[in-house]
Amino acid sequence: MKYIPHSEAETRAMLESMGLSSVQDLFQCIPAALRLAADLPIPRGKSELELERYFYQLSRENDGVLEFTTFLGAGAYNHYVPAVIDGIISRSEFFTAYTPYQPEVSQGTLQAIFEYQTMVSQLTGMDVTNASMYDGATAVTEAVLLAQRARSSAKKVVVAGSLHPFYRQVMRTYVANFDLAVEEVPWDSTGRVDPVALAAAIDDATAAVVVQSPNFFGAVEDVAECARIAHARKALLVMAVTEAASLAAFKAPGELGADVVAGEGQSFGIPVSFGGPYLGIFSTRSEHLRRMPGRVVGMTEDTRGRRGFVLTLSTREQHIRREKATSNICTNQGLCALMASVYLAYTGKSGLRELCRQNLAKAHYAREQLCAVPGVLPRFSAPFFNEFVLTLPGDPHAFARFCKERQIVPGVPLKWFYPGLDQDMLFCVTEVNQRAEIDKLVAAVREFFARP
Amino acid sequence: MTQRVRKTISINESLLFEQVPGNRSTCDFPPLDVPSGEMADYVPRELLRDDIPGFPELNEVEVVRHFTRLSTHNYHVDLGLYPLGSCTMKYNPKINEKLARIPAFAQAHPLQLHENTQGCLKVLQKLADLLVKITGMDGVTLQPLAGAHGELTGMMLIRAALTARGNPRKKVLIPDSAHGTNPASAVLCGYTTVTLKSNASGCIDLDELRRHLDPDVACLMMTVPNTLGVFEENIQEVARLVHANGSFLYMDGANFNAFIGVARPGDMGVDVMHLNLHKTFSTPHGGGGPGAGPVVVVKELVPFLPMPVVSTKTDGSLFLDYNRPQSIGRVAAFYGNFGILLRALAYILREGSDGLRQVAENAVLNANYIRHHLSRDFHLEYRQPTLHEVVFDDKNQADAGVHTMDMAKRLLDLGFHPPTVYFPLIVPGAIMIEPTESESRAELDAFIDTMRQIAQEARESPKLLQDAPQDIRSTRFDEALAARKPVLIWKETGQA
Amino acid sequence: MYSDDYLYTKEHEWVRVENGEATLGITHHAQEELGEIVFVELPEVGKVLAAGDTLGSVESVKAVSDVYAPVSGEVIAANDLLADKPELVNQEPHSGGWIARIRLSDKSELDGLMSADDYEAYLGEEKKH
The missing domain is CATH 3.90.1150.10 (Aspartate Aminotransferase, domain 1)
Incomplete structure (x- = not known):
């Protein structure tokens, strides 16, 4: 009723013009037995002011979200979100538009997506990028499904155990309905995928090898070596990414031999927002273009020869191909892709490079300082970006509880994800963490583990 | 009367990559407060890239003008009627945008301790509770990230329940008036699809349905009202036939806006239904997402819902419950499109029981x-x-x-x-x-x-x-x- | 429009047989129904097909149509020109827009196909529905 413009008189006049006396006449097609006699058993509507009070009250129950210093990463990253992003995406022209079905009045959305596709391709070093997917986990799963389409005899995918545990869970949920096995390979002492185990796991019926870099432990993988091993048995190499900012620092996956790059783009200006909405990134080589899931925007001309952009290659999609479609996806994360576009355009090449340098510098400073505490050991030796695993001289959960009093959220205890890594904790340090906060974390470690 | 011709600014906006070269990004960061080095001081040089060829380098004013000019080339709901059938382009309330941006929500990390995110968990629990009551069902998952994702999740739930009964079955029946996502989702869940021809009134033909109901049929997927806007005249009989065959009834909730507050799918014999929060519940379409596709289910399917779900501890506090042995697993990286779920909750609370019917x-x-x-x-x-x-x-x-x-x-x-x-x-x-x-x-x-x-x-x-x-x-x-x-x-x- | 030298299928394909080899494509009618063709998925040379198997597909902007093997046999050639110029299927559906060539394994299958007259009658029937 809050967002309905008709007055009662207007409603009556409309009904009269149609020869009706009541709105209820229009619902006679619903069997009477199914029509509710009473209102729904939920509260009556609130005023806007009441609504705002209610949500601010709830937000205060997130005590600690704003006050605490956090070193949490693991698939959701605290990067600075420049004000320009909200300035752009708050424009009704972008956020209240539909999917650009009518290109003549959707060039804003279409060109922005084309620019997004281009910038992500420049970062991944791949030929094509789609208009985005739901999130990193579903994007990686869709990459596996693409590989299965490319290799129709495939019976299995080989997945690094250091792929984000939640991503592996999503993949297993999806493939449970197919004749496709998921085999996990372990990591070695560097934290990277064990190349011998990887080679042994791949057979001629392997559709794809999925390797995340930097992986869940923060370790930068030898993607080129993994690609060589995969390609030797004609499997595709899917490179998963959870920390998209790292793409600006490390060699482009395309250069390293990846066939698909799939992952999470939340780092590009999207708030952590308790897990979503995020941005699934999906890039691949031209040869897989017609197997690629999701929407894609292409360049064309109008009848007067002026450049413009349209949704294209839609015959892959469900509304035309129905049960033969490449996937059931019929939208992208349009506004999140726009956020990424604005972020990338605003930050620019030099800004992204500086961002990467600061993440590297701060994370390395933090690890060095933490490892100077007696008993704290680096778990792995591989190069890392802004996340690393440390073995603590005690129970990480107890340490996390201790940190709460200090208003610190230290990192993610790994025991829950990886039984066996019982004393290990995954830390993330980004440009938003100040030196004083890092030093506070180090002091907390020092104090807690020095206790008798 | 308003002049209806809305000519937009006639500027052929160049691409970001075609802007005048020689610019420098105006983006800056605080000076490093830890020992400063180059990237190669931290990781081996051979891992690093030297350049991002072609990547833009612009100042803030140029970026803002670029995207603002692009925006003028879009039609949108705030400009006028957007009568896309099946898409439900209703007004997106401004207050919802404001609420979703409250910093303590927007900056909540998904792996933060439960005791620090009770507010977020309450948002999820409250929305879940309301969606169940509005639809007359028994349980819900908020995890699916879009309508089609909800469809897939719903199909997986059916498959899991049938497997638990002993046989996942093979086929899904879908009327010829259905959205293309329906068959695509069913196939992605490992089923083959059978198309049911509609009768002369565009509804499900009961004889055609009876002919196709056999022990291999896992479910019937139907949209109510269907894509013609017609309420399925025989829905109770359809549900009876489907259930008598040991099959499930799936309702595509894309058109729930037509009868929210007037009737409830739970009373119609529906077993599973996804809801498009970006349609019925007013969350913005964003030029093609993000949306959200919660799935409501009847009791038999509750144990199979994706994990985690929000549960209540004995002390009354909320937590993410992973102890769900029969769950189909996870369908998204975290807990759903939280920012969208919050907007939908705001909409439901603002409209209330009186508003939703209207x-x-x-x-x-x-x-x-x-x-x-x-x-x-x-x-x-x-x-x-x-x-x-x-x-x-x-x-x-x-x-x-x-x-x-x-x-x-x-x-x-x-x-x-x-x-x-x-x-x-x-x-x-x-x-x-x-x-x-x-x-x-x-x-x-x-x-x-x-x-x-x-x-x-x-x-x-x-x-x-x-x-x-x-x-x-x-x-x-x-x-x-x-x-x-x-x-x-x-x-x-x-x-x- | 429809040459007597060709045979036709109900799926709107044409077949021309020479020396035990069947060249095939989609008919003028089929390309007209599809509209502007933007992509042709060609079969792999060497693949052995049974009559009725999916051989490839033809895509326009708004539709996609599978192409079925009208006869059984091994694919001995595919029209690679279509990779770059799919519009040939629109422009010359019965000549330059051919899709594949199959070495017939069972000539008797040809008996099941339609003559030009039969096909035109069939088109007339279809139109009525």
């Missing part, structure tokens, strides 16, 4: 008002009563050589976004109009007048329609060119 009543009133006042000018293939949308076609105009697409493009010239065209497939040349409850009578009248003008133009000057649009920034695009030689990213050496 949402459906006014959506149906508006659609029927359009139907009534356009039915002399446009052909209506299926003539029975419709709820929230109406599907005309181009039969009255075809003799003049004017087709649905021509009329859609002419609407652009005259200041409106066109309806959904060429869907559902069972109506050739379909023009599917859904005004939603947000529109005033004046806006509806303006649209009706414009459509009548188009009908008249089709008789008198068809070329005006065949060449449309002419009065806006772009004329029709060559979609064959785009598909034959796909240019999907900008390249310096390529076409620019």
